[in-house]
Amino acid sequence: MYPTKQQLEKYAELAVKVGVNVTPGQAVVVMAPIAAADLVRLITLKAYEVGAHHVYVEYNDEQLTKIKYLNAPEESFSEYPQWRAAAMEQYAENGAAFIQIYSPDPDLLNEVDPSRVATAAKAAATALSKYRSYLMAHKNAWTLISYATPEWAAKVFPGETEGAALQKLWERIIDATRIDHEDPVSAWGVHNAKLSEIVKLLNNKSYKQLHYEAPGTSLTIDLPKGHIWLGGAKYNASGVLFNPNIPTEEVYTLPSKDGVNGTVRSTLPLNYNGVVIDGFSLTFKYGKVVDFTAEEGAEALQKLLDTDPGARSLGEVALVPHDSPISNSKVIFYNTLFDENASCHLALGQAYPVNLEGGKEMNSAELAQNGANQSLIHVDFMIGSAELSIDGITEDGQREAVFRRGNWAF
Structure with missing residues (x-):
């Protein structure tokens, strides 16, 4: 069954060392679905092993999101908690690294009025605009990775049993992220060098x-x-090399x-x-x-x-x-x-x-x-x-x- 413990450990190490390249004394913010808790724990461990000062974890639950969209009052979607926006800004201002695990259910909101989704998305984007500006200017190291979930796997491999769909999706993730290599960190160094050559040619x-x-x-x-x-690895404002996307x-x-x-x-x-x-x-x-x-x-x-x-x-x-x-x-x-x-x-x-x-x-x-x-x-x-x-x-x-x-x- 995929992933093995060793593969998950390599994935966590890749996120920490290649994704955001955590430096001693740095804070790390991890945003993840609750289904990815096993990977989050390994990321937290790997981050502390390389010297992270704090690792802050924020879990999300898509089913709670769906419940809100179907049942909350209309006016709630135009609001976003200012305390959370302020916290994200403070993390960014203090030089934190950001790891997001993105594992969406593609059909989650099929029953939801699109205007509710659009209103909530705009409210969040407005409140988080300053935080996002740090990441888009590469002031902070950040990375986006994914984790296979039953809902996502069922969409990608319809007709398969839950176990078979999950295994197939993990096989694709493992291949695309190079965690099937003996040393994924080194493999990503080679891959980034190839992308750098194309970047140089186009520039x-x-x-x-x-x-x-x-x-x-x-x-x-x-x-x-x-x-x-640009392509592959980038430098943040502190001169730290990071990979915003894996793969x-x-x-x-x-x-x-x-x-x-x-x-x-x-x-x-x-x-x-x-x-x-x-x-x-x-x-x-x-x-x-x-x-x-x-x-x-x-x-x-x-x-x-x-x-x-x-x-x-x-x-x-x-x-x-x-x-x-x-x-x-x-x-x-x-x-x-x-x-x-x-x-x-x-x-x-x-x-x-x-x-x-x-x-x-x-x-x-x-x-x-x-x-x-x-x-x-x-x-x-x-x-x-x-x-x-x-x-x-x-x-x-x-x-x-x-x-x-x-x-x-x-």
């Missing part, structure tokens, strides 16, 4: 525009002057918020706040979504786009080859952490300041002036396939192949 190219073509997609994306490609296969930058035109079609389902949105297309004009369609979850997509003005513009452009480990597993995970690393993707909402030269030191007005989108949300959606072609347009107008048939053309 040297300094394209001014990307042009996407695929079935249902014809899209141009302008890249602002001074854009920076990760992407390299990414920010688009010019007003320079996106055309139509793009999704290629994988999006699990957004417990609701699946699938088979959708977005049409952009001068950077804004002006029209959309969706085969499933249209109301949830409408609410997402209406979160705030910046929710209709892009904040991220990410490239992932179709011939990559997670894609080759042929599994749809209904979990953006995994699905976005199987596919080229875009993100609606907030741009990362670190993707712009000098962005970490810019205020909101300066970021906007330099083309960076701003929003309460940052929602990735998948657009890659074996039929995707991407061209890069250089400053002197030359067109170069970047992707052909879903993979790097370099």
Whole structure:
């Protein structure tokens, strides 16, 4: 039965040493579903072993979340506990590292009014905006990992028994995170080095525009002057190397918020706040979504786009080859952490300041002036396939192949 005790210990060590790279005297905040308690305990132990000063754990229970959405009064969804927002800000200000274990039930909120979900999501995003700004500017080390649960496994492997579905999902997680290696920490060093080479190549190219073509997609994306490609490991404000996502296969930058035109079609389902949105297309004009369609979850997509003005513009452009480990597993995970690393993707909402030269030191007005989108949300959606072609347009107008048939053309 997966995972073995040794594999779970390796996973915990990976989160602590590669995910956030805990330093002596540092506080660590762990946010996790109660189902992942065994992994949380190991993460806590590993963090203290490398010198953590405090490990704070916050558990969540999706069933309690569902109970509230179905039964609480309407006005409760526009409120968010200020004491919790203040605590998260204080953790961030004091240099804490943040580990989040993300294990969603994709069908959790199918029975819930999408307006309730949207209201609660906006209230939380507003209250936590300062805390989130620390993470998006990479001032703190943070990482996102996942843990297999029966509900998630049942969605990924329908028709299987609970035990068989869980085992299959754990097998995929173990493979994608490299914890099946004898030394996962070293294996991640090799992987990060490979991503770094691609980042270096793209930064040297300094394209001014990307042009996407695929079935249902014809899209141009302008890249602002001074854009920076990133991928794999990053440095936080203290010079500590960390991996925001485990697994990760992407390299990414920010688009010019007003320079996106055309139509793009999704290629994988999006699990957004417990609701699946699938088979959708977005049409952009001068950077804004002006029209959309969706085969499933249209109301949830409408609410997402209406979160705030910046929710209709892009904040991220990410490239992932179709011939990559997670894609080759042929599994749809209904979990953006995994699905976005199987596919080229875009993100609606907030741009990362670190993707712009000098962005970490810019205020909101300066970021906007330099083309960076701003929003309460940052929602990735998948657009890659074996039929995707991407061209890069250089400053002197030359067109170069970047992707052909879903993979790097370099």
